[in-house]
Amino acid sequence: MEHLKGMRLFDTIKDASLKFQCMYKDCTNSCCKNFHTVEIGFDEIFSLSRYFVIHFPYDSVNGRFIGNALVGFVESKTGCVFLRDGVGCMLGDDRPLFCKSYPFFVHPDTSRLIIDPACPGFSEVEGALIYESNSISEEIRRKYIVYGIQLVEDILKMREFTKFLADNDLLVSGNIEIRGKSVQINLVNESKLLDLDKNTMEEAINKGYIKAIYAHLNSFKNVDKLARRVADMEGGDEDLVVL
Ligand code: SF4
Ligand code: SF4
Numbered sequence: 001m002e003h004l005k006g007m008r009l010f011d012t013i014k015d016a017s018l019k020f021q022c023m024y025k026d027c028t029n030s031c032c033k034n035f036h037t038v039e040i041g042f043d044e045i046f047s048l049s050r051y052f053v054i055h056f057p058y059d060s061v062n063g064r065f066i067g068n069a070l071v072g073f074v075e076s077k078t079g080c081v082f083l084r085d086g087v088g089c090m091l092g093d094d095r096p097l098f099c100k101s102y103p104f105f106v107h108p109d110t111s112r113l114i115i116d117p118a119c120p121g122f123s124e125v126e127g128a129l130i131y132e133s134n135s136i137s138e139e140i141r142r143k144y145i146v147y148g149i150q151l152v153e154d155i156l157k158m159r160e161f162t163k164f165l166a167d168n169d170l171l172v173s174g175n176i177e178i179r180g181k182s183v184q185i186n187l188v189n190e191s192k193l194l195d196l197d198k199n200t201m202e203e204a205i206n207k208g209y210i211k212a213i214y215a216h217l218n219s220f221k222n223v224d225k226l227a228r229r230v231a232d233m234e235g236g237d238e239d240l241v242v243l
Contacts, residue, residue: 004105004114006116006117006118007105007114007115007117008114008115008117009112009113009114010113010115012131015115015130018122018123018124018129018130018131019122019124019125019126019128019129020103020104020121020122020127020130020140021123021126021127021128024088027121028120029119029120030079031099031116031119032079032083032089032099033079033080033083034079035071035072035079035080035099036070036071036073036074036079037057037068037069037070037071037072038068038069038096038098038099039068039098039151040054040067040068040096040098040154040155040158041097041150041151041153041154041155041157041158042067042154042155042157042158042160042161042212043154043157044067044097044154045067045212045216046211046215048096048219049216049218049222051081051222051225052069052070052071052081052219052222053070053220053222053223053226054067054068054070054215054216054219055068055070055216056162056165056171056188056216057186058186064159064163065165065166065186066155066158066159066162067155067158067161067162070176070183070185072226072229073178073226073230081225082095097148097150098151100144100147101144101145101147101148101151102119102144103115103116103121103122104140104144104145105151106145106148106149106151106152107152108152108155108156111152113136113145128140161209161212164203164204164209165188168196170188170193170213171186171187171189172187172188172192173187176220176223176226178223178226178227179227179231187216187217187220188213188216190217193210
């Protein structure tokens with residue numbers, strides 16, 4: 001799982017006194033300033049394509065394509081496009097499940113609890129205990145883990161979807177270029193999609209895959225939002241090319 005890179009298993013013995021409290025605008029290592037992509041599930045394609053570029057990078061460790069929302073531009077260290085100083089996340093409840101769950105995740109294959117040690121909200125001093133009375137505390141479960149569980153369920157649906165895309169050879173690679181710097185992306189080739197045989201097309205329609213593919217393709221209109229954000233942060237005019 002791409003989004004679990006750099007994270008570690010929560011250890012119920014070693015981490016017995018570990019607490020968590022988000023530091024929000026006082027955070028010294030804000031996740032929203034560090035995120036440039038977030039892994040998403042299948043159902044999220046529809047809601048998040050309104051805000052972000054959605055694409056399907058290859059996870060070489062696990063040998064499959066995954067769903068990603070491009071929330072920032074790594075070359076410019078912009079952080080997330082929807083982060084506003086002094087305000088926080090502009091998306092409120094529409095933000096990705098990844099963001100709602102962070103810095104806690106549930107492993108899709110083992111259901112074990114994962115935490116991101118890079119988050120400065122963990123300490124043994126401040127905040128809510130993560131584990132008490134032999135289970136995850138109610139506060140941490142309600143605020144974070146419920147979203148981690150939703151994300152896992154949706155990632156499993158995404159796996160089926162990207163397998164369908166790969167099995168039918170529908171993905172091609174391309175680039176988004178902003179201010180002379182490029183990001184490699186994988187997108188659906190619409191010509192190949194239209195050439196699918198009748199049975200495969202019916203399967204794609206019935207499973208909601210066609211709607212998802214067009215939400216993904218339409219998400220490329222959000223490249224200009226990213227370019228404007230980069231221009232705002234770096235100064236100067238926006239300069240973007242989509243290939
Ligand atoms: S979740 Fe962690 S990294 Fe993100 S703002 Fe809160 S304390 Fe900072
Ligand atoms: S969508 Fe919101 S919570 Fe997620 S990275 Fe962007 S600003 Fe942060």
